[in-house]
Amino acid sequence: MRILVDVMGGDLPPAELxxxxxxAGREAEIEIGFVGDPxxxxxxxxxxxxxxxxxxxxxxxxxxxxxxxxxxxxxxxKRDSSLIKGLLALKEGEGDAFVSPGNTGAVVAGAIFTLxxxxxxxxxxxxxxxPTLAGKEILIIDVGATVDCTPPHLLHFALxxxxxxxxxxxxxxxxxxxxxxxxxxxxxxxxxxxAFELLEKSPLPFVGNVEGHDLLTDPAxxxxxxxxxxxxxxxxxxxxxxxxxxxxxxxxxxxxxVRVKLGALLFKPVFSALRSLLSYERHGGAPLLGVxxxxxxGHGRSDAAAIxxxxxxxxxxxxxxxNERIAQGMxxxxxxxx
Amino acid sequence: MRILVDVMGGDLPPAELxxxxxxAGREAEIEIGFVGDPxxxxxxxxxxxxxxxxxxxxxxxxxxxxxxxxxxxxxxxKRDSSLIKGLLALKEGEGDAFVSPGNTGAVVAGAIFTLxxxxxxxxxxxxxxxPTLAGKEILIIDVGATVDCTPPHLLHFALxxxxxxxxxxxxxxxxxxxxxxxxxxxxxxxxxxxAFELLEKSPLPFVGNVEGHDLLTDPAxxxxxxxxxxxxxxxxxxxxxxxxxxxxxxxxxxxxxVRVKLGALLFKPVFSALRSLLSYERHGGAPLLGVxxxxxxGHGRSDAAAIxxxxxxxxxxxxxxxNERIAQGMxxxxxxxx
Numbered sequence: 001m002r003i004l005v006d007v008m009g010g011d012l013p014p015a016e017l018x019x020x021x022x023x024a025g026r027e028a029e030i031e032i033g034f035v036g037d038p039x040x041x042x043x044x045x046x047x048x049x050x051x052x053x054x055x056x057x058x059x060x061x062x063x064x065x066x067x068x069x070x071x072x073x074x075x076x077x078k079r080d081s082s083l084i085k086g087l088l089a090l091k092e093g094e095g096d097a098f099v100s101p102g103n104t105g106a107v108v109a110g111a112i113f114t115l116x117x118x119x120x121x122x123x124x125x126x127x128x129x130x131p132t133l134a135g136k137e138i139l140i141i142d143v144g145a146t147v148d149c150t151p152p153h154l155l156h157f158a159l160x161x162x163x164x165x166x167x168x169x170x171x172x173x174x175x176x177x178x179x180x181x182x183x184x185x186x187x188x189x190x191x192x193x194x195a196f197e198l199l200e201k202s203p204l205p206f207v208g209n210v211e212g213h214d215l216l217t218d219p220a221x222x223x224x225x226x227x228x229x230x231x232x233x234x235x236x237x238x239x240x241x242x243x244x245x246x247x248x249x250x251x252x253x254x255x256x257x258v259r260v261k262l263g264a265l266l267f268k269p270v271f272s273a274l275r276s277l278l279s280y281e282r283h284g285g286a287p288l289l290g291v292x293x294x295x296x297x298g299h300g301r302s303d304a305a306a307i308x309x310x311x312x313x314x315x316x317x318x319x320x321x322x323n324e325r326i327a328q329g330m331x332x333x334x335x336x337x338x
Numbered sequence: 339m340r341i342l343v344d345v346m347g348g349d350l351p352p353a354e355l356x357x358x359x360x361x362a363g364r365e366a367e368i369e370i371g372f373v374g375d376p377x378x379x380x381x382x383x384x385x386x387x388x389x390x391x392x393x394x395x396x397x398x399x400x401x402x403x404x405x406x407x408x409x410x411x412x413x414x415x416k417r418d419s420s421l422i423k424g425l426l427a428l429k430e431g432e433g434d435a436f437v438s439p440g441n442t443g444a445v446v447a448g449a450i451f452t453l454x455x456x457x458x459x460x461x462x463x464x465x466x467x468x469p470t471l472a473g474k475e476i477l478i479i480d481v482g483a484t485v486d487c488t489p490p491h492l493l494h495f496a497l498x499x500x501x502x503x504x505x506x507x508x509x510x511x512x513x514x515x516x517x518x519x520x521x522x523x524x525x526x527x528x529x530x531x532x533a534f535e536l537l538e539k540s541p542l543p544f545v546g547n548v549e550g551h552d553l554l555t556d557p558a559x560x561x562x563x564x565x566x567x568x569x570x571x572x573x574x575x576x577x578x579x580x581x582x583x584x585x586x587x588x589x590x591x592x593x594x595x596v597r598v599k600l601g602a603l604l605f606k607p608v609f610s611a612l613r614s615l616l617s618y619e620r621h622g623g624a625p626l627l628g629v630x631x632x633x634x635x636g637h638g639r640s641d642a643a644a645i646x647x648x649x650x651x652x653x654x655x656x657x658x659x660x661n662e663r664i665a666q667g668m669x670x671x672x673x674x675x676x
Contacts, residue, residue: 216582241579252608266601270590
């Protein structure tokens with residue numbers, strides 16, 4: 001298996017991303033194709049006592065799509081970017097999956113233009129894995145690929161998210177919930193009311209509406225479905241709530257007297273457990289589901305550990321035959337999804 | 339001034355709500371009209387060494403709209419409920435404002451049916467006040483009154499929220515932001531892209547898009563505008579993030595050994611400051627803006643302090659002539675809002 005890794009996108013220097021690819025390649029004994037500036041990649045390989053050839057190869061690309069480039073225009077104009085070169089290599093069969101830490105909008109637009117959509121899937125969705133205090137993780141789809149959704153889009157997100165949870169994450173019998181503003185079936189806006197009906201009629205393991213305030217503490221589902229705008233707002237609000245509290249505690253500590261400082265020191269094991277639990281960055285990548293190929297998007301601030309996690313997620317998706325599973329899942333749907 | 343208080347709604351017993359009304363009435367030297375079961379209200383008054391007559395009167399109502407009643411049907415069928423009786427009394431001029439801790443959907447539906455909308459305002463919005471770690475509060479509108487919005491709805495939310503911030507909360511020159519999934523002006527879904535254009539063309543002090551993850555720590559605006567579905571999801575996610583962290587720390591404490599417990603004890607001043615800062619329930623009520631009368635919705639779990647806060651918020655809105663200010667604000671808009 002060969003996973004293509006875009007090492008030019010993201011907020012961090014390419015060397016960090018190459019390091020993550022090497023880590024994952026060694027750990028999982030797979031080949032890694034680094035996409036980007038060959039000189040930079042060769043230097044990073046040698047820093048890590050590796051060289052081009054064997055498990056580590058290079059797909060040259062001269063341009064970089066920056067985090068703040070307008071996605072659609074960047075994809076059209078920067079044909080020699082690491083993002084487009086990587087996707088083209090995937091399409092040509094030079095790799096089994098593609099991982100990019102870059103501009104999310106550009107990865108989505110590039111994947112649609114280059115790979116196309118899976119047959120029968122109207123729009124792709126990004127699935128993000130959320131650690132919870134209950135110990136288990138929940139998958140939320142879509143967190144930003146499709147920001148104007150119809151009810152059938154949500155139905156397909158449910159199918160794809162459910163398949164990812166079952167076939168890749170190995171969650172037995174994943175339960176699917178619809179993110180809404182109340183649990184009763186009549187709650188919500190037109191989109192969620194209609195999506196609720198479609199989900200209920202579908203063969204999917206749909207358990208009903210879920211609300212955001214207890215998903216981190218007491219998640220009753222494994223997969224949460226929502227439109228990409230709402231999912232993105234949800235994720236950022238959650239992050240905002242968590243970081244506000246932890247930031248406040250940190251500040252209270254720095255301003256506090258000796259007693260407070262001693263208290264924080266003694267309380268430290270609890271703080272450390274919290275930090276490791278909620279370090280979203282470490283949770284590898286978010287798969288872009290619904291495109292014709294395995295694509296995983298890393299967090300923009302991806303470091304070596306995060307990119308290694310994203311590569312391993314891509315490997316598991318390839319091994320599980322994720323896209324074939326999704327296609328199978330749609331068989332027998334008849335007209336409910338259209 | 340006389341404020342009508344629905345004491346039958348909400349999750350807590352009426353006596354608690356009567357107590358809150360008495361507190362606010364005494365503190366602000368205003369009259370309170372308690373709406374609900376006269377016997378229950380009289381008993382609660384006497385518990386607090388007050389009696390009917392003078393500053394405290396009773397508007398009798400025999401029915402109760404429960405928190406889980408379907409809003410529109412409850413409003414149609416329970417004509418003798420405290421919610422509808424209170425709104426009718428407001429409409430008849432028997433009070434200057436109405437406060438209810440009840441079923442939010444029923445308050446919205448009841449207010450629209452009974453009072454009607456303010457001339458020129460297409461849809462009402464609920465404005466919630468959010469404490470932030472930066473010390474200032476931000477107002478977010480809408481958090482659930484109108485869940486299917488058009489761009490002009492958001493424009494009117496901006497006007498009404500801005501007016502509330504300036505005229506009632508006395509924020510000098512409030513800045514308005516649009517809740518979005520990126521700060522660039524091209525970001526977002528169709529609704530926010532078009533609303534951005536309308537807001538930019540308007541005379542309102544619009545500063546651009548804002549994202550959810552730093553609103554609690556570093557708010558660059560005073561008023562945040564969004565559709566009611568997104569606002570509700572946003573608020574619950576924020577709550578979820580905050581309560582997950584605080585819950586985790588509490589659990590770590592209870593499971594921890596002597597050292598951890600001692601640490602938490604010494605660190606307690608910081609925890610206490612955090613709790614008081616983030617106790618949303620205490621932050622009084624959320625005004626329902628855009629209906630023809632001053633209506634304030636209390637949190638469902640409103641206790642006496644919260645309902646007193648809501649009554650005082652209603653008083654300030656009446657004194658500020660809020661609805662006249664909103665009407666003035668729309669003059670000279672020409673066709674931009676339609």
